[in-house]
Amino acid sequence: MTEPFVTMVLRLPAAALAHGVPVLMITAEAAFVVIPASQGAVLLDPDVPREHVLLRLAEEEVREEIRTVIEADGALTRLAPEMVGDADIHAACRAVASNADVSEEHSAARFRAALAAIRAAERRLGSSV
Numbered sequence: 001m002t003e004p005f006v007t008m009v010l011r012l013p014a015a016a017l018a019h020g021v022p023v024l025m026i027t028a029e030a031a032f033v034v035i036p037a038s039q040g041a042v043l044l045d046p047d048v049p050r051e052h053v054l055l056r057l058a059e060e061e062v063r064e065e066i067r068t069v070i071e072a073d074g075a076l077t078r079l080a081p082e083m084v085g086d087a088d089i090h091a092a093c094r095a096v097a098s099n100a101d102v103s104e105e106h107s108a109a110r111f112r113a114a115l116a117a118i119r120a121a122e123r124r125l126g127s128s129v
Helices: 037-043 059-072 086-099 103-128
Strands: 023-026 031-034
16 A cells, blocks of 8 residues: 655745745655745756646645535534634544545546547647657
């Protein structure tokens, strides 16, 4: 079984990216480089394989879903949405991410991306092939 891929979303002050240079971010769980959108292509190494995030589980979206679920089904729980804490949501997201099996979705996405790449190459090359 492969390890789950967890994506973190950080909100940086505008001043941190004002000069258009990459910023090294270090948190308790990871160290990574934040690349300003205008500079992204500059740092791409064509010899390094790139990966693309297919699914992102944002804790804020889970909080919104908690509110929606509780409001839709009054018999689900006696808790008010505000009673579900940030630590509860964080722990639940980590548990779901580590136990999720999205292999079927991954295979389907890989296949669709392969077909899309073939079609894009056909359009780019036109009738020369």
